Amino acid sequence: MANSGTSLLQSGLQIYRTQGLWQLTREAFYYCYESTLRAGCSLFGDRQGDNIYEDDWDVLLILDACRVDLLREVTGEYPFLDVIETRRSVGSTSAEWMNNTFTAKHQDVVANTIYVTGNPFSDDHVSSEDFAVVDEVWRNEWDEAAETIRPRPLTDQAIARWRSEADADRMIVHYMQPHYPFIGSSIAGAGLSLENWGETFDSRNVWELLRDGEIEYDALWDAYRENLRAVLNDVELLIETIDADVVAMTADHGNAVGEYGVYGHPAGICLSALRDVPWVTTNAEQVREYEPETTNEAPTNEDVSDRLEALGYK
Template sequence: MTFIEWVQDTVHNVNEDGWDGAKDSVEQLRIGAFRRLDWLSNGVHIYEHDWDLLIVLDGCRYDLMEEVVEEYNFLESIERFNSVGSSSSEWLRRNFTEDYRDEIEHTIHVTGNPNSKQDLLVREFSVLDEVWEYEWDDDLGTIYPDAITDRAIALHREHSPERMLVHYMQPHHPFIENPIGEGFGESDPWSCLQKGDVQRETVWQKYRQNLKYVLNHLPLLLRNVDAEKVIITADHGNLLGEYGLYGHPAKVAVSELRTVPWCKTTVEDTGEYEPTLVPSHDQAADVAERRLADLGYR
């Protein structure tokens, strides 16, 4: 965007939304400035590391995981990992490329993230199960972790893959147990925070609670697959006002977005759980757009 275009957009935003419109324009200016520095980032591709099972917690900051790691025995260690993206779409496009086709073809990919429809440019996985297509909760506006776990266990037992990637949507909003936004006319907590309708510590506390929600569901998966080298990580983090920015804009190379947890563990299948979910992919053409809108992307 040129400076003249930015000025024109700013005038339009102010006419439409007053002071809130002006703040939106300033935020876009800041994002543009950070994107000019994106080439300096040195994110690491996930396939540059050795793992059998990679569990991705969508939108989990390193310091958020650091606050709760001691509460979970299966999180044996925590390290910092520099992600290749600051948004899910960017993470998908930069990790799953032609350079890693051989690894991709030997990976089962189970995902609850609707960005996979448009941003997985190399899709030749051993199995690609886009669970968000058929197990989305329309009232909640996201997918529960149990559906992802069920399909991951079923596919792991059926195929005994060289690699499996399991992508959960939490702690990404909507916050399941205590949502933010309904009382403020907003669809996401970052907008509420930006407009001053809610305090930062309130958003952080509910963000942490949503992380613990998914971590509390992980033992079911970890007790029902065999994997020696398990990594629990994230695709990106979130900004809560740092640098005057909110959420997770793409191509913004700051630590709050790019530094994610890298937790190691080992798991063994006890056979205690029998999957029951039957996948169904007969969905309307606009299903991905509607799912992304629920998550605040549209």
């Protein structure tokens, strides 16, 4: 708790020094407002959600921070997007989703799951001992220039894993898109540098810039949609190069764009914009040849230790 308070104070001082008293006051208001919403959700809100293991699937694709309405906008562009249903997520952030998904209740089926992930929260919220395989692709394939991990390294690792891990019954592929940063977009905000992951950002992300009127809604939504297309193009490649009876697509959480004054996806908040996520099912059939490009180079213990320390996890 002391470390959290210290980090909050340091962040406040940084905002004051770089952006002035007005921005500090504004940020303090939103912090208090979100804390009030969080307390209300804890006391009176819907704590339950639809655990992914309650559904039947062989391969599950997580589209990080994908809204239901966003996915429905591109349904006519991809043949595998037929009926888009809605599920209630078990969290409003990736960390909450991991903590509330891979639980003791589902330990037997988790133990037969391959988890291929581009989300660095896996480092602190997923234990490799609980799964058949945990492939943290973000460790080797993070794109520092784009400040995220692109879809293709995940797709390649997933294809290779599904073809080779015959003993595993299921596979989860956790893509980072359509979560910002928006690949190839000029819209900027605080990125997802591994050096800052999981810490309080001193800079505002794109949703906070939208909140403060410094980004136009239409431009931001267009970039958000393009980021979704970037990952769906890889989803199409994946389902055309593996065999699986049931492939499901969903999101770990949604994303607020001003609903009830909330922007982004703060933790512990039970708004529909954050907790209602898409659910799509299709099948996969290898109809074209594709040889994935995978890396066998694992980070050294020293590399991992340095990254974890930079992330504030050690």
